[in-house]
Amino acid sequence: MISAATLFAMAVLLAAGYRAARADDAKPAAAKAxxxxxxxxxxxxxxxxxxxxxxxxxxxxxxxxxxxxYVMFPFAALLKGGESxxxxxxxxxxxxxxxxxxxxxxxxxxxxxxxxxxxxxxDDIDLIRRWIAExxxxxxxxxxxxxxxxxxxxVYHALPVLSALDxxxxxxxxxxxxxxxxxxxxxxGSQLEARLVGLSERVQSLAFSxxxxxxxxxxxxxxxxxxxxxxxxxxxxxLLSVPxxxxxxxxxxxxxxxxxxxxxxxxxxxxxxxxxxxxxxLFQGAHNDWxxxxxxxxxxxxxxxxxxxxxxxxxxVASQRFVDNITSITPGALKGGLATVDRHPKKDELVVGxxxxxxxxxxxxxxxxxxxxxxxxxxxxxxxxxLPGRIYAVEYNPDGSQIVAGSSSPDGTGEIxxxxxxTGRLICKYQGDPGPIFSARFSRDGKQVAAAGFGGKVVLMDxxxxxxxKEFIPVPLAAAAAGK
Ligand code: HEC
Numbered sequence: 001m002i003s004a005a006t007l008f009a010m011a012v013l014l015a016a017g018y019r020a021a022r023a024d025d026a027k028p029a030a031a032k033a034x035x036x037x038x039x040x041x042x043x044x045x046x047x048x049x050x051x052x053x054x055x056x057x058x059x060x061x062x063x064x065x066x067x068x069x070y071v072m073f074p075f076a077a078l079l080k081g082g083e084s085x086x087x088x089x090x091x092x093x094x095x096x097x098x099x100x101x102x103x104x105x106x107x108x109x110x111x112x113x114x115x116x117x118x119x120x121x122x123d124d125i126d127l128i129r130r131w132i133a134e135x136x137x138x139x140x141x142x143x144x145x146x147x148x149x150x151x152x153x154x155v156y157h158a159l160p161v162l163s164a165l166d167x168x169x170x171x172x173x174x175x176x177x178x179x180x181x182x183x184x185x186x187x188x189g190s191q192l193e194a195r196l197v198g199l200s201e202r203v204q205s206l207a208f209s210x211x212x213x214x215x216x217x218x219x220x221x222x223x224x225x226x227x228x229x230x231x232x233x234x235x236x237x238x239l240l241s242v243p244x245x246x247x248x249x250x251x252x253x254x255x256x257x258x259x260x261x262x263x264x265x266x267x268x269x270x271x272x273x274x275x276x277x278x279x280x281x282l283f284q285g286a287h288n289d290w291x292x293x294x295x296x297x298x299x300x301x302x303x304x305x306x307x308x309x310x311x312x313x314x315x316x317v318a319s320q321r322f323v324d325n326i327t328s329i330t331p332g333a334l335k336g337g338l339a340t341v342d343r344h345p346k347k348d349e350l351v352v353g354x355x356x357x358x359x360x361x362x363x364x365x366x367x368x369x370x371x372x373x374x375x376x377x378x379x380x381x382x383x384x385x386x387l388p389g390r391i392y393a394v395e396y397n398p399d400g401s402q403i404v405a406g407s408s409s410p411d412g413t414g415e416i417x418x419x420x421x422x423t424g425r426l427i428c429k430y431q432g433d434p435g436p437i438f439s440a441r442f443s444r445d446g447k448q449v450a451a452a453g454f455g456g457k458v459v460l461m462d463x464x465x466x467x468x469x470k471e472f473i474p475v476p477l478a479a480a481a482a483g484k
Pocket of ligand 1: 053056057058059060061067068069070081082083084085086088098099102103113114115116120
């Protein structure tokens with residue numbers, strides 16, 4: 001038998017051991033590394049070096065961009081270098097490696113690379129030097145070594161989840177998100193016109209610029225990297241690849257003059273960049289959960305963001321200042337998150353959708369003279385009848401008289417509905433089950449809706465009757481290709 005005293009002693013010992021373990025956990029990483037200096041760890045390309053290159057370099061040095069004719073993958077190309085003819089990396093010899101020369105600051109603290117940006121942190125430069133000195137070996141696991149470019153586009157063995165769609169302003173093209181790419185279809189779904197293959201594994205959101213010349217893509221690789229891509233639509237050429245945060249990006253939108261691009265982040269921030277340079281011009285951290293949607297005011301002076309925290313916030317663009325909660329601040333009023341927002345084509349009114357399945361229209365600005373108080377919901381203009389499941393897609397039609405909403409239910413079904421904006425009247429719903437819907441857009445003449453989601457097919461619906469018009473698979477399937 002174990003005595004009570006022994007049990008007590010064991011408990012004390014356990015507690016002490018537990019505390020010791022905790023103290024060790026809490027030690028800064030540097031102290032831990034010190035303790036291990038007897039056997040220094042080799043620098044890993046995959047774990048240590050590649051993330052630095054992804055964050056600071058790959059935007060310009062990738063197959064779709066090729067600055068200085070230098071691309072950083074596949075690995076052989078990273079070593080080889082570009083137009084200068086000098087080897088970027090000479091294994092074992094950091095001082096003879098052009099890449100090291102390019103990133104090493106001059107006496108004045110200037111660097112060639114990253115071009116027009118601040119130098120890398122000295123820790124990162126040391127890391128790259130050490131990795132080269134240790135032989136510059138490639139330890140990328142085979143599973144992570146798949147890279148795609150225009151000549152080697154993704155191969156699909158199953159229908160992919162489709163997160164995003166947009167019609168070009170001319171009405172001629174329908175852009176559809178794929179895996180590592182955007183597919184440009186003829187708007188009627190009759191023909192695949194182009195595949196825009198980029199760095200990001202996932203494409204969460206996309207939008208044509210107001211003049212239709214450019215297409216912005218927001219996405220990334222989960223828990224690794226977020227990226228904004230800007231494509232020249234006619235030339236099918238990547239203009240800009242801007243790395244942002246360490247997770248995928250969402251809810252991208254253009255300012256009406258086409259100079260700024262706003263998007264939401266999984267670090268709870270909303271940001272905007274200059275559409276030409278990629279420079280960050282707005283950063284706001286007022287949300288406390290992922291930001292999934294953005295929309296500019298009609299004069300581009302303000303930006304609206306919606307979040308999984310259930311709120312819609314108003315930001316002044318010039319000052320980057322949080323101005324107002326557009327949604328109610330009543331405790332308990334925020335039921336579930338908001339996933340999507342669109343601004344009326346002419347007025348500063350917003351339609352939102354989210355976890356409660358209820359499309360709602362809000363005024364962007366609080367009516368003059370109204371103090372914001374607990375219990376009010378002044379900005380709310382209209383709630384529509386709920387769709388089953390959660391809403392991931394809402395949009396106004398081109399003249400602002402109707403809205404479309406698309407939803408996804410946990411049982412694997414979905415719905416698409418069109419409502420009259422002014423009265424809340426249901427105009428139609430998709431006749432049939434389109435599968436869980438993540439994106440829905442009116443065609444530019446307002447006569448059709450294109451929608452897509454978990455099912456991997458694009459459905460085209462008559463916007464007046466809900467009649468299915470066409471259904472197509474937007475990606476080339478391997479099985480179909482093999483059958484040719
Ligand atoms: C904003 C775009 C941009 C970014 C970011 C960038 N580069 Fe470059 N890089 C260029 C351009 C453009 C050239 C061609 C030479 C020039 O114009 O200076 C170049 C050239 C190079 C070359 C010479 C290739 C050759 O052999 O001619 C190396 C090496 C290089 N970059 C490394 C890097 C590294 C390492 C980083 C990240 C730390 C980086 N670059 C980030 C645009 C960029």
